[in-house]
Amino acid sequence: MNENILSVLRKNIARHRKRFGCSCKQLSELIGCDSSYISKVENGRIIPSVDKLIAIANYFEMHFVDLFKE
DSSP, X not given: OXXXXXXXXXXXXXXXXXXXXXXXXXXXHHTTOOTTHHHHHHXXXXXOOHHHHHHHHHHTTSOGGGXXXX
16 A cells, blocks of 8 residues: 555544544544554554444544545
């Protein structure tokens, strides 16, 4: 995956998570992942799977494609 796209994805997840007042740990648990999952995504250590992107987007009440938009 293109590094620019990943950078936008990481920033958008962090921005929306903060807008919703949710910690990395809380969001990780809400989507059914290990407590450090979102932190790892935001720090670029892992690339989330499509099913996790959909779960994240659903929590933010948006389509998962919107997570990739600048």
